[in-house]
Each structure stands twice: as structure tokens, then as C-alpha cells.
Amino acid sequence: MRLISFVLGCLFTSLFSFSQLDLSEIMKGNDFIGHQPSSINWSANGKYIYFQWQTDSLEESKWHEFDLKTESIRLIDENTLLNKSIHNADLKMRTSFFDLSGTDISHIDRNNNEKDLILRSSSGKNNLQHVSDKNIAYYQEGLNLFKIDYSNGSITQITNFSDKKEPSDKQTSYLQSQEEQLFEYHEPESDNESNHSKLPQKIYLNSKQMSNLTISNDESFLMYTLSNKTENTPTQFMNYMDVSGYAKAKNARPKVGTVEKPKYSMIVYIPEKDSLKTLDFSNLNGIRKRPEYQKEYGLEGDLEEDKAIIIHQPIFNNKGDKALISVKSFDNKDRWLLVYDHKSGELTEIEHQHDEAWIGGPGIVGWNYYAGNIGWMQDDEHIYYQSETTGYSHLYLKNVNTLKEKQLTSGEYEIHGAELSKDGTAFYITANKNHLGNRSFYKLDLKTRKWTTILENPGNHEVHISPDEKWLAVRYSSKNKPWELYIAKNTANTELKQLTHSTNANFNNYNWRDAEIISFKAEDGKSVNARLYSPSEDVKNNAAIIFVHGAGYLQNAHNWWSGYYREYMFHNLLTDLGYTVLDIDYRASKGYGRDHRTAIYRHMGGKDLSDQLDGKKWLVENQGIKNDQVGIYGGSYGGFITLMAMLTAPDEFQCGGALRSVTDWAHYNHGYTANILNTPEEDSIAYQRSSPIYFADGLKNRLIMLHGIVDGNVQYQDVVRLSQLFIEKGKTNWDLVGYPVEGHGFKTASSWTDEYRRLLEMFNANLLKNE
Missing domain, CATH: 2.140.10.30 (Dipeptidylpeptidase IV, N-terminal domain)
Structure with a gap:
């Protein structure tokens, strides 16, 4: 046993030396990459851009201001920002408008960018509304709506809602009649009551x-x-690391099918x-x-x-x-x-x-x-x-x-954003029109139906239009370049000018891969896109790893910086070591239209899993990968698919890493699950064929499950229940690792490192063959 451990240790050290990436460093996430700008806003007069950014000198993200005139960026504090006038795109036609920040209501003149505080109180306010009269706004306080008039400073209560039950008319009339019959003297109405009568x-x-x-x-x-008012039964999960020293139960969302119908x-x-x-x-x-599905249960009409x-x-x-x-x-x-x-x-x-x-x-x-x-x-x-x-x-x-x-737009692409222009003659559109892996920016003239291309570089353009529609503040990224803030003129085929430089030196010193977007045919003839990370021939080991992204409805085989940035860096490390990595936008993924989105209806672990198997087949047939040297891993929905692969197609993958995985969909939340599988009571067939826990007997090859114990989303109970079945069925080739302080999204670099170290060791031990 010592000899085997020694050999594996030497193998790990030898392989790891081929990559200049350090696992513990890349698992620091943005602390290693550099923190990127976010929360982009224009000033009301269009002369400034406000955004949040954590530079090297800051311990947390702070507000910054870009001055279009001086082309300079300066740090501003929260209080300074509160006094700034922020553009409201929904009110682009107005020269003045109202603003609600916290409990303060202000009036903003767009021309001089002045913010005039008109109401401050400790009571909570929400639901600010504008009307045709530019001097009038409405806001909600508690249950009721109030009118504020900027021209004279008056505030008027418009409604008088009470959440109590309406008193019985009979009871009220009897009591009033009794008072009048029994007593000669009645307390006169107080001033306060008189005031209430004016409401x-x-x-x-x-x-x-x-x-x-x-x-x-x-x-x-x-x-x-x-x-x-619904009172749904919450689920609970345990926090074993509470500061009190006692284990504490925490409430979370209810389970699918237990939510009362509204x-x-x-x-x-x-x-x-x-x-x-x-x-x-x-x-x-x-x-x-x-x-239609209810016909399977004998229900008609x-x-x-x-x-x-x-x-x-x-x-x-x-x-x-x-x-x-x-x-x-x-x-x-x-x-x-x-x-x-x-x-x-x-x-x-x-x-x-x-x-x-x-x-x-x-x-x-x-x-x-x-x-x-x-x-x-x-x-x-x-x-x-x-x-x-x-x-x-x-x-x-x-x-x-x-x-x-x-119909204004058509074609095999999707409209991911549409904003009406200030004059109402055109829509500004974000779409994947030129490539399904892009988010490009266009202007569509409503009269001529002419498309004007504004930004169409490979990648994602998150565009914020200036109040006068002459400028664009753009957060842009590509596959191997993280998000940065740019500015551009709002013209055809405009050029981006970079304003921020966020990445750290250690990140910049590595040649990050521009992973190829490939397409393969699934078993039913449909095209499926994927990111391919290919090693150089001198280090290629003929082994492959398939990564399964989370959420289901999410796109990851695209041309911009991945939200799975730790996984992206891990895939670069794996490729340095000789692995080929395939990251598939399987059926259920975003960006490919309705049929791709809904192909998992009533069978999660159907087309979404077969796409992984077809991806493996493509690797074997086109990339020289050995059929018995392929592993799979993923988190959340990706962890679920990993479990379904290891349990229902046990000979396909030599090992699998299932992170924060759903094991039984009847235990997940209502909003997500009921869309796809209906409810357990109404469609038990869908739940049983979609839940890994019903296929526990199929486990054959190496499986490791990794899960945050304080996960309020996909709760630790999921993997505990599956683990008990493995124990009862005598399965031996599996492990469960719980992370005591982690939720669904890990927070600490040490937990990330431990998790991905275990994955790497599993891949090395199970996929690499001695030639």
C-alpha cells in the first residue's frame, strides 16, 4: 500500500510539473485573476459613468467615476454616490424625474444633474411611480400609496388599506344602537378621529x-x-460551525409540490x-x-x-x-x-x-x-x-x-435584450445573431426593418446606453479575457476604448487558451456545441474529461469569459497535463432555442445525459481519446448529470466527480423543478426516471461526491440519502466529502483547493494508463 501511494505521489508530482499553474493559486478565483468592474450606471446628464471596482489597493469593491470630458477615473465613496444623479433608462424621455434611495426621495434635473432631496424619514418606502405630470410622483409606504408634489412640497395619502378583516355590519350597527339607547352622554369625536375622517x-x-x-x-x-397568504413548510439544514458552539438548524425553501397554489x-x-x-x-x-402528460395517468378532457x-x-x-x-x-x-x-x-x-x-x-x-x-x-x-x-x-x-x-425579428438565433430607443423609432437589441456563442449589439429600425451592426466582436457586450444615446458604456469579455469596462460612440461598427485594466500580473503571465467551439451530432441528429480544450501533441495522454455545467438552463460553450472561471483555469491546468477537456452545452442549455431548452421535459438525465455520451463518442472518434480513459465531473445540475452517468451508464466513464448534486428531484425547490418535471404527486413517472437515487444499484466505477454542509439550495441531505443507499447495497468504490462552512457556492479558497485537488487526484489515478 505504501508503494502504491508512493508511485501515485510521484506520478502526481511529475504530471503537475508540466503546468506552470498552481492549483491553490487559481482556486483563489478573482483574487488571483483580478477583480472586474460591475454595476455600470450613467449619470443623469450623461457626463459620467459610475461603476464598482476592486483594484489592487482596495480590500473590497468600491464605487468609481469615469469623467467623459477628462477621460479619468477616480474613486468615490458611498456617500458621494448617494448625492450623484443616476440615469434611469425607463425614464429616458424625461428631462427631470424622481429618485428613491433608501428612505430618501429626491428630484433630479437631468440638464444640470442636480439632485434635490425632498423627503427624508425613517419609514420604509418603495414602489416609486411616475405619472404624466412631471411634478408628481407616487410612492408606497406600508400598504398605502402617497402622492408627492414637487411644485408645492405637499404629500397626500391616496389609499387607506387595512390588512384586517372587515367588521361585521350587523355587529357594528347593534353596538352603535345599544350605546344610543343606554346612555345620554356620548364622548365627542376627538381631533385625531376627525383627521382620520379626512383620509x-x-x-x-x-x-x-x-x-x-x-x-x-x-x-x-x-x-x-x-x-x-401562503404558509409553506420550509426545509431545514444544519450549521455545525455556528459561533455559539451549538449545532443550529436553519430554514430554507420548501420542496417541490408542497407550495400552496396562489x-x-x-x-x-x-x-x-x-x-x-x-x-x-x-x-x-x-x-x-x-x-398532455396527464393522459398517462388516465386523465382526459x-x-x-x-x-x-x-x-x-x-x-x-x-x-x-x-x-x-x-x-x-x-x-x-x-x-x-x-x-x-x-x-x-x-x-x-x-x-x-x-x-x-x-x-x-x-x-x-x-x-x-x-x-x-x-x-x-x-x-x-x-x-x-x-x-x-x-x-x-x-x-x-x-x-x-x-x-x-x-414579427420584427426572425431566424435561428435569440433576442437576449431589446430596449426601445428614445424617439421610439428603433430597438437596441442584444442577440446571438452572428454566432450562437456571442452577445452582439444592434439597432433595428422599425420603419425600414434595417439592422445596424454596432458591436459584433466575438464575445459578450453588456451595453448601457447614455441618456442622449450618443455613447455606450460596455462591459465586454472574450473567452480568455475577463470583463473590462469600455466606452464607445453609438455608431455603426464602433470601436471600443478600454477604460479599466483589472487582471493581475500572475494571471497575465500565463497564455490562457482560446478554447475552440466545436459542434457534434447527437444520437437524434441534433447539433450540440461544446468548448474543446486540446493539449499539445507532445504532452497528450489520450485521456479526456467531460465537464458538465450547472443550472441546466445556462450557456458555457460561448465566446466570452465564463462564469465558471475557476473551472476554466482548472481546464487549462488539465490540458497542460495532457488531458483533453470537453465542455458541452447539452440539451437544456441556454442560447439555442426552445427545443434545445425543453428537451429535458419530464426526463432529466435523458437527452442531457445522452449528449455527454455522444460527446465522449466524438472525442474517441475525432480526438484520439481512448474509450476507457474518460472521466466526467460537474457541479449542481452538472453533479446530477455526473451521478446519472455513473449510475445509468456505468461502463462509459472510468470515474466521476459529483459536486453539490441533486440526487432526488422530489427534494428540490418548486419554481425550478415543477417547470421541468411537474410535481411528484401529479407526475411520479417523471421524478422516478429523473432522480439518481432510484439508480443507486448501478454504481460500478470510481465516484466521489463533494458537497457543502450548509448548502440551503441543494441540501446536504441529498447526498446523505444517496450515501445510505450505497451503504445498504454494499457499494465500495465511492466517497463523500462534506465541507462544514460551505454553501452551494463555495466561499473559501481552501475549500475550493481541497475539492479540486481531490478531483485531480481521482483523474490521475483512474484515467492514466501505464503504456
Whole structure:
């Protein structure tokens, strides 16, 4: 045993010497790379760019200011920033607007960039709203809406909501009558009570939850939603490293299928008339359509009752007489866009989108509590929105009067951002139009449909347009160059000028690989993209490692700096040692359209796993990799796929590293899981074929599971339960390592290093053959 350990140790030392990268250094993450700029904002007058940045001289990220005139960057403190006027892109047409920072409300004049504090108090405020009158704004304090008038400084309470139950009329009248009959003297109404009588009529919410309180632009009416207050059972995980010295249980999100269905309604309130009207959503197209999967359980025909729906905050047109309302079904298979016409009192369905898998995609959003990218055009007659009708998320216009639809973009690419220009004649668009691995920036003229290319270099352009639309503040990165801040003129094929230089000397001293983006055919003929890290022939060892990115719906085989930057650096180290590394954008990944996104519906561990197997096959057939010298690893969703590979395709990979892995989808959260697998009670078939815990008997080759013990997302309980099954089934070729202070995303460099040291040792021990 000592001899084997000695040989492996020598092998590890010998191999490691081929790389100038030090594992413990690269696992420091941005402390090794250099901290990149973030949180980009323009000043209200467009003369300054504000951003957060941690330079070498700072211990944490601080605010900085770039002066367009002097072209200089200076450090500013938090208090200085609070006094600065920040541009609000949603208010680009206004020369002045209001700002809510903490509990302070200020008025901003865009021309002189002055910020005038008009209200400061200790009470919490939120939901700041602008209306047609430029001197008026509304804000919410507690349950109620208040009006603030900049011209005279007045503040007026507009609503008088109470979360209590409405008193019984019979009880109130009896008590009042009793007082009048029994007593000659009655206490006169106090001044305080008299003042209360001047408030708007009290509206009782009857223990329901109010949200989305919004006033029309003409200030004539309000809209809000009511929903049931849910008390869902939380999960718990243990913190063994609490400062008290005692182990403590911590609450976390509930499990899928245990979340109570919401009961939403939307109310129209006219303060002047003190009238309330509840809108009727029962006639929505498809509101009782039964999901197709239920046929497998013998259920046919329409549902017995309306689907539970979630109603989002209304968006008013400029005139203020119409409201655009987004609604999603709780099962996330339907999305509706409606318009409420206040003059006629009619609610009209404008757009219905249905997906038997789940509604999602760029600008649409898979979380059913988000409305997506929608809004009014300046003519008050058209709305814009995005849809995956063609298989890719594209931009549409629709006339709310005639219901005539106009598709603005088309093709096998996705719209990842669309912002209406200041004059309303064009959209500024971020899309992967020229390459699915890019995020490029364009201008689309609405009249001519002409595309103007502004930024199309390989990589990702996160663009912030200046208030006058003459300049662009851009956070840009490429595959082997981290994010930096640039500035450019807003013109066709503009040139970027770099403002920040963030990377450290040690990072710059290494020649980081520009990994090739390759494509291979999956077993069903579909094309799948991947990043390929190829070693030089003089060190190539004919072994390969497949990395599986997390989240499922995430893109990693792209042309910009990876969010998995530690893994990117680790792959460079592995390639130095002679390994070939393949990083696959398997089915479920972002950036490739609806069918790629939803291919895992009701079977996680199906197409997403077979893509890994087809990737391995491509490596063997095209890269000279030995069939019995391939390993696999990944974290979160990637850890799940690793487990499914090791348990359901046990002869394919010689070893696997499963990090923070889901082992049983019935134990994960509702919002993510129910989209893909429905719920355990309604679709047990989907859960059983998708959960590694049902395939524990299949373990054959070397497996290591690594997991943060204080992970409130994918909880440690997941791997504990799978471990018990391995024990009961007599499996021996596996290990579980828990990290006591780590959550889902590790925080300490020591834990990162320990984790990836174990992975590297596993790969070396199981994939390298003595020739």
C-alpha cells in the first residue's frame, strides 16, 4: 500500500510539473485573476459613468467615476454616490424625474444633474411611480400609496388599506344602537378621529396579501392584485460551525409540490368615486386545458376548475387609459397578455402563448412570477413582447385594437435584450445573431426593418446606453479575457476604448487558451456545441474529461469569459497535463432555442445525459481519446448529470466527480423543478426516471461526491440519502466529502483547493494508463 501511494505521489508530482499553474493559486478565483468592474450606471446628464471596482489597493469593491470630458477615473465613496444623479433608462424621455434611495426621495434635473432631496424619514418606502405630470410622483409606504408634489412640497395619502378583516355590519350597527339607547352622554369625536375622517375610505384586505399597487399615468385610477397568504413548510439544514458552539438548524425553501397554489385577483380602484371593481380572468384561452402528460395517468378532457394564475404588475400606456397586464399559469404552461381599457371597462386578451413543456426563453422568463420583456410603443396602440412561437425567442408588435401582429425579428438565433430607443423609432437589441456563442449589439429600425451592426466582436457586450444615446458604456469579455469596462460612440461598427485594466500580473503571465467551439451530432441528429480544450501533441495522454455545467438552463460553450472561471483555469491546468477537456452545452442549455431548452421535459438525465455520451463518442472518434480513459465531473445540475452517468451508464466513464448534486428531484425547490418535471404527486413517472437515487444499484466505477454542509439550495441531505443507499447495497468504490462552512457556492479558497485537488487526484489515478 505504501508503494502504491508512493508511485501515485510521484506520478502526481511529475504530471503537475508540466503546468506552470498552481492549483491553490487559481482556486483563489478573482483574487488571483483580478477583480472586474460591475454595476455600470450613467449619470443623469450623461457626463459620467459610475461603476464598482476592486483594484489592487482596495480590500473590497468600491464605487468609481469615469469623467467623459477628462477621460479619468477616480474613486468615490458611498456617500458621494448617494448625492450623484443616476440615469434611469425607463425614464429616458424625461428631462427631470424622481429618485428613491433608501428612505430618501429626491428630484433630479437631468440638464444640470442636480439632485434635490425632498423627503427624508425613517419609514420604509418603495414602489416609486411616475405619472404624466412631471411634478408628481407616487410612492408606497406600508400598504398605502402617497402622492408627492414637487411644485408645492405637499404629500397626500391616496389609499387607506387595512390588512384586517372587515367588521361585521350587523355587529357594528347593534353596538352603535345599544350605546344610543343606554346612555345620554356620548364622548365627542376627538381631533385625531376627525383627521382620520379626512383620509380615503378604508379598504379592508381581509387578511389577503396585496401587491403590484400601481396608479395610471393620468392619475384617475389604481390597480392592484390580491392573493392568499401562503404558509409553506420550509426545509431545514444544519450549521455545525455556528459561533455559539451549538449545532443550529436553519430554514430554507420548501420542496417541490408542497407550495400552496396562489389565488390571485386584480382590482381596479377609483379613489375619486371610492369604487372597486374586480376583473374577470375566467375566460382566458386555455384556462382549463389539461396538460398532455396527464393522459398517462388516465386523465382526459378539460380540467374541472380554472388553472391557478399569477398576475403581474400592470403597465400603463402614456395616456393612462389602458393597462397592459401579464398573466402566467402557476404550472407555467401558459402566458397571457391582456389590455384593460378603463373607459370601456373591458379586459381583452391580446396574446396567448402555450407550451406543453414550460413557458420560458430570453425576454419571456421561465419563472412565473416575472412578466418578461413587454411594454407599450409610444403610439399607445401597439405593445411589444417576445415569443418562442418560431422555436426561438423573437420580438413582436401587436395592435391592441385590431390584434394585428407584426414579427420584427426572425431566424435561428435569440433576442437576449431589446430596449426601445428614445424617439421610439428603433430597438437596441442584444442577440446571438452572428454566432450562437456571442452577445452582439444592434439597432433595428422599425420603419425600414434595417439592422445596424454596432458591436459584433466575438464575445459578450453588456451595453448601457447614455441618456442622449450618443455613447455606450460596455462591459465586454472574450473567452480568455475577463470583463473590462469600455466606452464607445453609438455608431455603426464602433470601436471600443478600454477604460479599466483589472487582471493581475500572475494571471497575465500565463497564455490562457482560446478554447475552440466545436459542434457534434447527437444520437437524434441534433447539433450540440461544446468548448474543446486540446493539449499539445507532445504532452497528450489520450485521456479526456467531460465537464458538465450547472443550472441546466445556462450557456458555457460561448465566446466570452465564463462564469465558471475557476473551472476554466482548472481546464487549462488539465490540458497542460495532457488531458483533453470537453465542455458541452447539452440539451437544456441556454442560447439555442426552445427545443434545445425543453428537451429535458419530464426526463432529466435523458437527452442531457445522452449528449455527454455522444460527446465522449466524438472525442474517441475525432480526438484520439481512448474509450476507457474518460472521466466526467460537474457541479449542481452538472453533479446530477455526473451521478446519472455513473449510475445509468456505468461502463462509459472510468470515474466521476459529483459536486453539490441533486440526487432526488422530489427534494428540490418548486419554481425550478415543477417547470421541468411537474410535481411528484401529479407526475411520479417523471421524478422516478429523473432522480439518481432510484439508480443507486448501478454504481460500478470510481465516484466521489463533494458537497457543502450548509448548502440551503441543494441540501446536504441529498447526498446523505444517496450515501445510505450505497451503504445498504454494499457499494465500495465511492466517497463523500462534506465541507462544514460551505454553501452551494463555495466561499473559501481552501475549500475550493481541497475539492479540486481531490478531483485531480481521482483523474490521475483512474484515467492514466501505464503504456
